Amino acid sequence: MIAGIDPIRLEALRATEAAAFAQAHPKSAAALARDQGHYLDGVPLHWMKDWPMPHLPVVESAKGARITDIDGNGLHDFCLGDTGSMFGHSPPAVARAIKAQAGRGLTYMLPSQAGLEAGRLLTATFGAFQWQIATTATDANRFALRVARAVTGRPKVLVFHGCYHGTVDDAMVCLSDGATANRPGLLGQVADLSLVAVAVEFNDLAAVEVALARGDVAAILTEPVMTNSCMVLPAPGFHQGLRDLATKYGALLIIDETHTISSGLGGYTRVHGLQPDIFVVGKCVAGGMPTAVWGLNTATAARYHQANAARASGHSGMGTTLSANPMQFACLQATLSQVMTPQAYAHMETLAETLQQGLAAAITARGLPWHTIRVGARVEFICAPGPLLNGTEAAAAHVPQVESAVHVALLNRGCLIAPFHNMMLISPATKPSQVKALIRAFAEVLEALT
Known part of the structure; x- marks a missing residue:
């Protein structure tokens, strides 16, 4: 078992979600194949390679807490530029x-x-x-x-x-x-x-x-x-x-x-x-x-x-x-x-608490040895028991095989989270319906894995 997950189920999910991603992003794949040769390693900044999907989606636009790619796929954005757009895209x-x-x-x-x-x-x-x-x-x-x-x-x-x-x-x-x-x-x-x-x-x-x-x-x-x-x-x-x-x-x-x-x-x-x-x-x-x-x-x-x-x-x-x-x-x-107002933070905190509780309930329902953590508008699920005490424990708690599969599966269900770890952010523009969509997608992915 890997973090409570059967490796056979994990590999099956990975293959299914990779195929689904490729089918949904033909224009992005074509654009990257045509133009990425101008960049070192094919990306404008090297850490873009850290996303776990088979290839990057090419963004058409972003507004509030939503991203649209050139294939017409809409995403609920919980990555928000890894905090750079924590207050939403183009406030x-x-x-x-x-x-x-x-x-x-x-x-x-x-x-x-x-x-x-x-x-x-x-x-x-x-x-x-x-x-x-x-x-x-x-x-x-x-x-x-x-x-x-x-x-x-x-x-x-x-x-x-x-x-x-x-x-x-x-x-x-x-x-x-x-x-x-x-x-x-x-x-x-x-x-x-x-x-x-x-x-x-x-x-x-x-x-x-x-x-x-x-x-x-x-x-x-x-x-x-x-x-x-x-x-x-x-x-x-x-x-x-x-x-x-x-x-x-x-x-x-x-x-x-x-x-x-x-x-x-x-x-x-x-x-x-x-x-x-x-x-x-x-x-x-x-x-x-x-x-x-x-x-x-x-x-x-x-x-x-x-x-x-x-x-x-x-x-x-x-x-x-x-x-x-x-x-x-x-x-x-x-x-x-x-x-950056008190009202904005109150909205963010409320929805982040809802998100943490929903993710924790899905984890408990599947009997997984994982936990969730929140700091204000920032929420993470961690594929190991907690709480963690230091950097050594935090590094050991990462399970890249599981995390990357979950990330792609969530993206195929319309939800984008941060690529480097399992971080999710709530912005002032995030809607309750988007949080419900992420909780539902997370529960579906865990069901497929367990």
């Missing part, structure tokens, strides 16, 4: 902002009125930080680490085994036989990343203290909830423990909310009263326009100014030319003022 307020700004210029390395207003809205939404704008959360995390090293004079960052912080080199480490090492499969990395990073297990405060006590850690960089594998919730007192230990040993605490912004208005930090020194969020913060923000609390901003004043003139290694452009600001202002 009306953001679409209007893009249209209005398009005629005023796309980039000019100067502030706009929307940019000034966005700063006020960022503080009102996420807390009293002094903000900077980036294009991706990877950039924002990279810049935050530069600040942490500048103000502490220390070289290392502490991250958690299995963490997600974009493609920041420093976070591309893992635990191997109890020691920090470069992650397996890391492409083109010639440096020993253990010189600049230390990895420990999530929820292990004792290991955190051992690492901090060495005196060479500039910052703890963490997600509030581990999200890039099977989700792992923080143990009671874990985040307060991180805050206390960071303060005790003179390290900064960086909270990366790029995925956990699903937790509620202001992210997990505001909902649960966390106290980071540096706050980072990206992906959906501007309604789908590539944008990220990072902010320093008052004390860290003062230390940053002191370190910056002592720096010789020259390149800081921070910032990119197209960041903080007026299109980002227009979308950021629109999202923070009209899209």
Whole structure:
């Protein structure tokens, strides 16, 4: 058995669903065969290969929580660009902002009125930080680490085994036989990343203290909830423990909310009263326009100014030319003022709870050793018992053979979920009927498997 599933049934489902997908997507197959040779590995970005279907569907349009492909297939979208479109595809307020700004210029390395207003809205939404704008959360995390090293004079960052912080080199480490090492499969990395990073297990405060006590850690960089594998919730007192230990040993605490912004208005930090020194969020913060923000609390901003004043003139290694452009600001202002609202989150939370309960009921009905988990608008089913405690357990809980078959079967039933794990998101545009459709499709797939 594989995660409670008979391998013969699993293979039968895989073959049936692959054939059904191919039959429903002839135009997509033809378009890819004609044009994909222009791209490395046939895709514009390499992780598009991670989708488990026989080939990619080619999108015609997306609106709200629906995607339509060039074969005319409509999909209830619960992937939502892996959080990038968590507030729905083309929220009306953001679409209007893009249209209005398009005629005023796309980039000019100067502030706009929307940019000034966005700063006020960022503080009102996420807390009293002094903000900077980036294009991706990877950039924002990279810049935050530069600040942490500048103000502490220390070289290392502490991250958690299995963490997600974009493609920041420093976070591309893992635990191997109890020691920090470069992650397996890391492409083109010639440096020993253990010189600049230390990895420990999530929820292990004792290991955190051992690492901090060495005196060479500039910052703890963490997600509030581990999200890039099977989700792992923080143990009671874990985040307060991180805050206390960071303060005790003179390290900064960086909270990366790029995925956990699903937790509620202001992210997990505001909902649960966390106290980071540096706050980072990206992906959906501007309604789908590539944008990220990072902010320093008052004390860290003062230390940053002191370190910056002592720096010789020259390149800081921070910032990119197209960041903080007026299109980002227009979308950021629109999202923070009209899209990212308490009412939107209440809708998302209610439907996400319904989704989690429906998936859990289907799992229980089939007697499978799986569990479900939810963080605000973010829901996952995990093909293993839970709860999970750390990155090692989360990695072991993945069952790619089962998960990929379920993903394709759900897509053939009109429901798209994230390709990297079993993540589903609810947007303000998601309808109750769409959640019911996903629950029904999930139950049908489990029935076929069991």
